Amino acid sequence: MNEEKKEEFAFIREKIIEKPVNKKRLFRQGGYTAGFAVLFGVVSCFVFTALQPVMENWLHPKEDPTISIPSDEWGTEQVFKDTEQVLESEEITMEDTPEPEVQEEPSVVKELELSDYQILQNKIYAIGQEANRSIVTVTSVVSDTDWYNNSFESNGQASGIIIGDNGSELLILTEHKAVLAAQEIRVTFIDEVTVGASLKKYDGNTGLAVLAVGLGLLDENTKSRISYAALGNSLAVAQGNVAIAIGSPLGTNYSIGTGNITSVGNVIQTVDATYTVFTTDIVGSSSSSGVLLNLEGEVVGLVMQDYSGNGDENTLTAISVSELKKMIEMLSNGKDIPYLGLKVVTVTDKIAEEYGLPRGVYIKEVMLDSPALIAGLQGGDVIKQIDQEEIASVEAYEAKVLSLQPGQTVEVVVKRQGMNEYLEVVCAVTAGILQ
DSSP states (O other): OHHHHHHHTGGGGOOOOOOOOOHHHHHHHHHHHHHHHHHHHHHHHHHHHHHHHHHHHHHSOOOOOSOOOOOOOOOHHHHHHHHHHHHHHHHHHHHHSOOOOOOOOOOOOOOOOHHHHHHHHHHHHHHHHHHGGGEEEEEEEEEEEOTTSOEEEEEEEEEEEEEEEOSSEEEEEEEGGGTTTOSEEEEEOTTSOEEEEEEEEEOTTTOEEEEEEEGGGSOHHHHHHOOOOOBOOGGGOOTTOEEEEEEETTSOTTEEEEEEEEEEEEEEEETTEEEEEEEEEEEOOTTOEEEEEOTTSOEEEEEEGGGOOTTOTTEEEEEESGGGHHHHHHHHTTOOOEEOOEEEEEEOHHHHHHHTOOSEEEEEEEOTTOHHHHHTOOTTOEEEEETTEEOOSHHHHHHHHHTSOTTOEEEEEEEEEOSSSEEEEEEEEEOEEOO
16 A cells, blocks of 8 residues: 555656746847837937926026016106106195294305315215226237247236126126237236136227136135126216216326216217216326226226327227117127118208208218128218118117118118109118127
């Protein structure tokens, strides 16, 4: 019986042999796994790259890096209206309210002393000293060789003014001639810290330039010492206003000059623009640079001695800053200034009637090799439209030109004098850049 049971369960003692490994199949499965892993990694990389800016903007929203400078307006009519309303309200109040008894107090006349004049001067100079925190010294470095083939560096200096930042760069306004042909540009702040700068953009017409300094190059101490200049409303400047000159009125940086605005009625006609010129009785020189401030410490003029008239070389001359704000904004945002190449004046009703001209903008001069000359515009033409937009004044012409993009082609409709009448002529002008 025992033998029979042993034979019955004999299969339990059988040795189980493992299935042989299929190496080809194993390698094939490993290859599939590695391929899918690589594919997953590539897809994940692309998804992460695509979503990274979206997630960063969502979690850490960034400020708009562009600079915006609001324009100025006269607003005289509104001032008159407000004054009339105040007067009317005062008349009504006086009619309805009985006049109170006024007790006359003895008036005391205090004689001013020389010390009072000094106190007033100190207050004026304090405005300039505070504004000097926005002034920098711009140094251009040019390497050259002398007659004996010895290398040397020549340095030129001018003042600049800090107008703001775009989140990554500090923006400095200066004259382009100060950094013309410079191989290296250095900027020195009020705390004597000097860092490298680069030319962002410049305008070949006015000669203004904007420099950029990386904010990462400045330590916290320097950032706390400097300030940004406030661009004021120069349309409100009047003859006789007190003016404060900072920068380098006489070639020495961080110096301060005070005086008065002697005239505000002078204008200069440059290519595609007309600017108001302020003259002062502040002593200057041909190498003067800097800005003019009002008593609020706001910049109302940019000192540019190249626009001095005859006999004004020894006093400071400045350009009204309100008329330059749009251009400064464009340069600060790295945009080129569009250029057509015309000097123009407005044909007013009086001029139109007196000389028999059509209303519009009269072309006084077409610059050589300019886009306007290439397109066929001529002196004596009267501009009526640009790109189907009515142009009735110099201000409208300037605004339209600044709205163009370099390389953009627009249709300029002009009236040109024929044998017996003015004929309509259409010219296609491609905006350029004045170097």
